[in-house]
Amino acid sequence: MAAPVVVILAAGEGTRMRSAAPKLLHPICGRPMIAWPVAAALGAGAAKVVVVDSAERPLEGAVSGVEFAIQERANGTADAVKAAGPHISGHGTVIVMHGDHPLITSKTLEALVDAHTRSGAAATVATAVLDDPSGYGRVVRAPDGTVERIVETKAPGDASERDLEIREINTGLYAFEGPELLTALEEVSADNAQGELYLPDVLRILRGQGRGVAAHVIADSGELGINDRAGLAAVRAVAQRRINEGHMLTGVTIVDPACTVIDADVRIGADSIIEPYSSLRGSTSVGERAIVGPLSTLIDTVVGDGVTIVHSYAVGAEVGERVSVGPFSFLRPGTVLREGSKAGAFVEIKNSDVGAGTKIPHLSYIGDADIGERTNLGASTITANYDGSRKHRTTIGSGVKTSVDTTLVAPVELGDGAFTAAGSVIGKDVPPGGLGGSPGVARSAQRNVEGYAERRERRDAAGTPPGRDGE
Numbered sequence: 001m002a003a004p005v006v007v008i009l010a011a012g013e014g015t016r017m018r019s020a021a022p023k024l025l026h027p028i029c030g031r032p033m034i035a036w037p038v039a040a041a042l043g044a045g046a047a048k049v050v051v052v053d054s055a056e057r058p059l060e061g062a063v064s065g066v067e068f069a070i071q072e073r074a075n076g077t078a079d080a081v082k083a084a085g086p087h088i089s090g091h092g093t094v095i096v097m098h099g100d101h102p103l104i105t106s107k108t109l110e111a112l113v114d115a116h117t118r119s120g121a122a123a124t125v126a127t128a129v130l131d132d133p134s135g136y137g138r139v140v141r142a143p144d145g146t147v148e149r150i151v152e153t154k155a156p157g158d159a160s161e162r163d164l165e166i167r168e169i170n171t172g173l174y175a176f177e178g179p180e181l182l183t184a185l186e187e188v189s190a191d192n193a194q195g196e197l198y199l200p201d202v203l204r205i206l207r208g209q210g211r212g213v214a215a216h217v218i219a220d221s222g223e224l225g226i227n228d229r230a231g232l233a234a235v236r237a238v239a240q241r242r243i244n245e246g247h248m249l250t251g252v253t254i255v256d257p258a259c260t261v262i263d264a265d266v267r268i269g270a271d272s273i274i275e276p277y278s279s280l281r282g283s284t285s286v287g288e289r290a291i292v293g294p295l296s297t298l299i300d301t302v303v304g305d306g307v308t309i310v311h312s313y314a315v316g317a318e319v320g321e322r323v324s325v326g327p328f329s330f331l332r333p334g335t336v337l338r339e340g341s342k343a344g345a346f347v348e349i350k351n352s353d354v355g356a357g358t359k360i361p362h363l364s365y366i367g368d369a370d371i372g373e374r375t376n377l378g379a380s381t382i383t384a385n386y387d388g389s390r391k392h393r394t395t396i397g398s399g400v401k402t403s404v405d406t407t408l409v410a411p412v413e414l415g416d417g418a419f420t421a422a423g424s425v426i427g428k429d430v431p432p433g434g435l436g437g438s439p440g441v442a443r444s445a446q447r448n449v450e451g452y453a454e455r456r457e458r459r460d461a462a463g464t465p466p467g468r469d470g471e
């Protein structure tokens with residue numbers, strides 16, 4: 001059988017969300033709601049995917065690989081399918097799905113098409129039996145088990161007391177024979193409680209023409225629709241469970257899946273451990289054997305193998321192999337921590353390149369800096385990168401050691417192997433192997449001691465205590 005066309009209805013007003021944003025743009029696990037049915041349709045091998053969009057609140061740009069049809073006014077689900085008419089004509093099987101049922105999977109779509117092909121019906125509707133069917137259209141079956149019609153229950157007036165006792169609901173997912181769908185749509189009227197064109201009416205019309213209408217019962221959470229924010233949370237929970245299970249099956253330990261947030265596009269390598277209360281968002285990827293959490297948030301962050309990130313928050317950062325982060329680090333966009341480096345407690349870094357093996361263990365702010373390898377920044381080393389109007393860079397070489405409370409007033413450079421004294425304000429470059437600053441001396445009086453590293457080595461060798469040779 002030729003691949004079906006899939007039409008996704010997404011032009012409704014979504015008033016029950018009480019939101020300024022279109023319902024189908026509300027995110028679920030890092031992707032807009034509309035991206036979920038689109039992914040299911042593409043995954044099921046759809047010949048093409050048509051999204052019926054509203055003229056006022058366009059979704060265009062939120063998804064790719066689809067065609068858009070515009071419904072001028074939200075005049076009901078049948079009217080929405082009509083808007084897709086030109087995209088359907090000439091095609092055989094057409095699947096219609098609602099954009100607000102994001103848990104429907106490719107497998108569910110494939111199974112529906114199979115059932116539809118087997119039954120030879122003009123239309124097959126996917127149904128589900130719910131304990132609480134309120135708000136959904138109810139499936140009225142004929143004595144022979146086929147579908148007679150669907151009764152709407154959203155507004156009073158369409159359904160009788162008896163209809164309301166039915167627990168089998170219309171999931172809003174259908175397979176149709178395209179040509180028959182298009183003809184039947186012409187006959188749908190707005191003579192109902194909401195004064196709209198109801199798509200389920202097509203089933204009654206087809207039946208009246210002596211054509212078969214079948215039901216296909218699904219039971220995979222696909223029936224869960226989103227009409228309000230409570231529904232959004234319920235669907236998100238199911239989607240999250242699926243994502244977490246997927247990672248666990250590929251070798252990731254998630255210590256407490258119920259309190260771990262992992263977005264749909266996140267990748268995690270085998271033998272990594274995600275500790276409780278961690279959020280991995282957006283395009284984050286984590287290597288193998290890493291430990292993330294407890295209580296860490298990674299947003300659009302790339303983490304290498306063997307990294308540890310405890311109680312920390314990273315956004316737009318790149319963390320190399322075997323780096324140690326936290327507790328209580330804040331890594332901001334443009335942070336690169338190279339192999340084996342460390343950002344320790346109460347350290348904030350942004351737009352800076354930290355070389356391999358370099359340690360920033362405590363209470364530092366590093367902004368707009370380039371730091372070489374195996375450098376150690378003492379507690380409270382701060383880059384003063386902003387002069388009130390412009391940002392400047394700080395360059396710190398390899399093998400540098402800054403003492404506690406060093407303020408680096410950018411633009412400034414510390415050469416390879418340089419030192420700074422405790423409590424220094426460094427506004428002038430310090431040459432390689434030199435010592436910048438002096439305890440208790442103001443910046444204007446800064447003095448650089450040439451050849452300090454060599455003297456220090458000699459001093460250490462001789463066992464002379466520091467402070468005796470004028471440093």
Ligand code: UD1
Binds near residue numbers: 171
């Ligand atoms: C609809 C069905 C109901 C079913 C339920 C499943 C109708 C009349 N009723 O009710 O039988 O149980 O879905 O969730 O079809 N849309 C448009 N244009 C419109 C109106 C809606 O594109 O003019 C889209 C919406 O964006 C949404 C979908 O169609 O994605 C369903 O619309 P909604 O108003 O939520 O229908 P329900 O009242 O939930």
Ligand code: CA
Binds near residue numbers: 227
């Ligand atoms: Ca709905």
